[in-house]
Amino acid sequence: MLLNRIFQYLSYLTIGIIFVYITPLLFSVPSWEIKEVFPLVILDSDYSDSLLRTLSFSILSTLGIIAVSFFLGYILKNIKHKKLLLWGSLLLLPFLLGSVSTSFLFKVLFLHSNILNLAFNNALILFFILGVIQFWQFGTLFTYIFWLNNLSIRETLKEYTDFYNFTSWEKIKHIFLPHQRNLVILLSIFCFVSNLYEVTKLQIIFRASKGTNSELISTTLYNAYLSNSRISPDFAINTLFSQVTIFYLPLFLISTLLLYIFISRAISFIIRPNTYFSFVNIRNTVKNRISVCSLIFLIITILLPILIIIIKQGLQVHNLSYLAKTVYLSLLASLILIIVFILPLSYYLRVKHKHKFYEINDSSLWIFILFFLLFLIPPLALMLFGFEWNNILGVKGAFSTNVIWVLGQCINSLPIIGSFIFVVHFIVRNKELYYLETMNANFLEIVHWSFLKRFRLEYFMTFLFSFSIIWNEGTFNKIYSDVIPSYVSEILRTVNSRNADYSQGMMFFLFSLFLGVICIILWNIILQRFFRPK
């Protein structure tokens, strides 16, 4: 009984830690420069231009990425062959590589090409290229998710639509879009909030600056913070916190809400019975070929840049000790993230609230959205909360820095990893949980038999996945790199220094790639469980 309670209260720990972590905001309340904030963020062209750019880019790229991914997922739905599905897992690779590796990849790819020149001279081109890169990293993941979700539509529905000669548009409108509705909303929000604070690619590939109209709000806030901290650290922190709390967070929250409303309404509008869009009707055999060709094309798009830079830079392995140093705390953070933060909360929600939390539906969607709203806190602010805690508690040195780093990384990675675990746990059916409860199994026993025994492989894969995300993270790692060696600072050293050595950067990149491939292999093993023999 006691153990049950402890385990259950662990689930509250996650939410508690998050709130406690970000409460330094409250400590700085008396110093909020409220009357300074609005004139600064609205009237100062550096801020206002940057903000406008950020919102425009985030919204447009989100809509573009989601629309294209949805469309691709629709095209790929005809692919059900086991081998092709396994190859299709390669669509996960860009996301698994992470932002830093992706930035490095495209930096090397564009080296000595005219693309960067075009981008620097025209901000529209720059952001278009950035949007394409974002699609490469996120859109492929979304495509894969939409594709898998399409496969879960029952076969009889397909036969029904075939018999009654539904056009492609009618199938999308009545079958696919309603089926994907919640996923479209969720992924849109995820994409939007990720784009809001995009900074790594802008820094590494494009050297974002005010003069090239390429700064997004994250860079502006960061640069302003650095400048202000030269004046006074307290001034810098108070300015940042007040800007974030009074203006940016509410604004981005409202923007996210508006995006949610817009997408919901748009979907509702599209799926009205009398909206019509003309599509060319294609025979099934041709559709199948198009699906396969599309998949091949996508895989080539993913693998080709990687192959090009491997050939361009070659494979050199040296100074492996650098690599080792960056790895161990990421491992620890991953463990803590999963065991302490996510699993207890997920078990609690899945078992105690199973009547609502059993699929991505209108009720559970809000849990996911709340998680993703954590992304609205700028990583810089998240890091500063850690520093503030150091000051409040009066602790200094490596140990406290490590703790703050681990906590910050856990909070930063929580939305993605948490969502993944939640969805994995949806595989357990409510019938099973109800049955166990009626048989007087306690909470721990249910967790043990229904989850721990079943999902060992999934948990291991999640562990690797979260390690990859933490290892590849761009802001925290950069800022803490003098205490905790990090991949991002090693990469930056290899691209922006006196002894710029891309081959050194390649070694780190290849390690990221290796991690990604391992995750994909594990995922394929998991996926094979779900193949039903014809």
Add this chain to the structure above:
Amino acid sequence: MIQLKDVTFYYSQSSEIYDGLTWNIGKPEMGNHIHFILSPSGYGKSTLFKLILKVINPQKGIVKIDDGARISYVPQEPVLFEHLSIYDNATFFKYLLARKKEFNIELFNEYAKILGLDDTILRSKKNVTQLSGGQKRKLSLLKALSLNPNILLLDEPTTGLDAQIKMGLLSQLKDLVHKYNILVLYITHHFEEAVLIGDKVHYLLKNPNGVIANISTQDIQDFKLNPPCLEAAYLVDFPDNRIQKGDYNGKNFSPNELSGRFHLRTIENNSQLFSPNGFPISDDTRE
């Protein structure tokens, strides 16, 4: 009206379903409207429907439907769209590009009346998910009928319904198909439904290789008294004490509990002889 000729079909080469199947169904006339397709689960009844609907094509043979036949189909699980209102679901085909010309509002209203789906249900603000099981089935049926079909395929339309609702639905269906002269093919593995409203029973018969090669066609009463095989006998609850096991040497039948053969006695003591795999031995081989 529907003709299958030498049809062979399989999903994969190692699991053939139909082998050289030939089967005909004529136009509906008195006593010939509702055809029940029976067999145990997993025999391929739904596959038969898919062949008729031309959703799948046989590897050999042809499936022929008369010109002018208008087929409508009600799947086992009702296809109702949560994002549409109940009324829009019912009148769905008036929005579907390929089918809107076939949609007939007058017939729709008549069918709705017969099925007991009045405006309080059709125009209600509820979502389709909030309807009862029976209402969903009726709605699904109404939707299919709104296309004014002369052939209606029903795949286990009463699954999950309690007895009273089932009876009501079947009764309404019977009235409907007789009034509008609709040929109904009805898949089920519940013989009592056929007894209630069926005109003919078609039973899928496996050959010694386990593949459907034949479909027997009988009246209800005949099927009950002379089931075409042992499994059919169990389906119609043929009394166990009228089934004997024994040996048949081509001339004489000798009861033997350990034998693989079976001997069936009917009420009138007309007997039918069954071979070990449950199929009747032809009259030529009897004594």
Add this chain to the structure above:
Amino acid sequence: MFRILNIFLVLSISIFLIGCNSSGDGDGDDNLTLTLIGEDSATLNAIGGLKSEYEKETGIEIEIVALPFEEAMEKSNQDLRQGNGLYDILLQYNFSLSSYVRNNYVHSLDDLTRNIDASKLEFENDLFQADWEEVGYYYKDFEKPELGIKKVGYPFASNSMLLVYNKDWFDDPKYQKEFQETYGKDLVVPTTWEDLKEIAEFFTIPEKDMYGITMEGANGGWLYYQWVNMLYGIGGKVMDKKRGWEGDENTPIFLNSPQSISTMEMLLSLKPFNKGNFFDVDMYNQKELMKEGNVALAVMWSDVLYDLIDLNNVESTKFGFSTVPGDKSMNAGGAFFVNKHSKHPNEAMKFIAWLMEENNQIEMLKKGLCSPRVSIYDDPSVQHIPYLKALRQSLERGVYMAEAGPDVDVITENITKYAQKVWRGELLPEEAVTQMYSETVSERSKVFTNF
């Protein structure tokens, strides 16, 4: 299940403790270690070359953290702000000076030199005084400037920007003749920006993959330094003061001047002759572009020139070095700052004094240091270094050009922003200068009110 949980917990704690032990630890060890942080440059490389000698002499371990320019600055500032004391000595440039002193992050020299033998400090008289005051002096009391100035740190390097030119091309009789015919004058190292433009134009032949100039246009200060060299070379200025760190909210700005407009026009006029993705070129990229050997001219930092030449084979060097066009050069460089949270400030000071000794300075000069000591440049053993003469001339005529006051970021960023906009064609030079001036004036006032 609990067994697995226990294993995980033990594993986690072990990893955590190992991690704390292995990662940077500012809490001090039993063995005395001095940690230096600075830009990964020839300077730090030169210091690194001597560290084993010092370690042998004193038993004090020297750890050098060499980082890219921006990261070195960020990490230094971060450590000073947090008070972790990770770094004992910070090699930072003049623009960090006012922030370090005003926020009381660093020891002043008066504090540190008390415990040092006066003979070890004789090098003070040998320093490039103007440059030292630029990078290592500050107000005694910044709220009362009239009280005078004090020494804060010794310069780790006296840097400047030099004109680097492709010697092979300049010495080629064919090009000399052609230039004479085209422009009616000799092909010589330019002393004015107009001359530089002509030469850049002359050597730009894209079909032959030849370019007249390569300039730093990247964010983060790089374009700013190119621009101010141009401005002062044309006869303009930013402020009227002697040293970069001087000034307050009342100090007038002269950015809105005809010379500023001329500078923007000059910058834009060089665009057709420029090699490289301008906005992506910092000091390191510029060096690589020059090394490719198909560019005529570049204005480059003196501490990167070591990487352009091979001191073992000086005759083979393709590059010549001169002062930048105009009559003024930039006094730049940085100082050794001793962290207030350092646990070993005296040892740090002793190490700095040791580095400033003549022999050590000579050795470091040979490894790329731009020595802040005048006499070193006369030493016979370094006369073979091709850029030394130009560097000395630069330092001797050096003046303040680079801002280093509390408003440094405001001025730097605005100049960079508007120069980039002019380059991209978004603004005309006049528009850019007007907006640059008004924005700088407005933002400067906020800086000083927030101190």
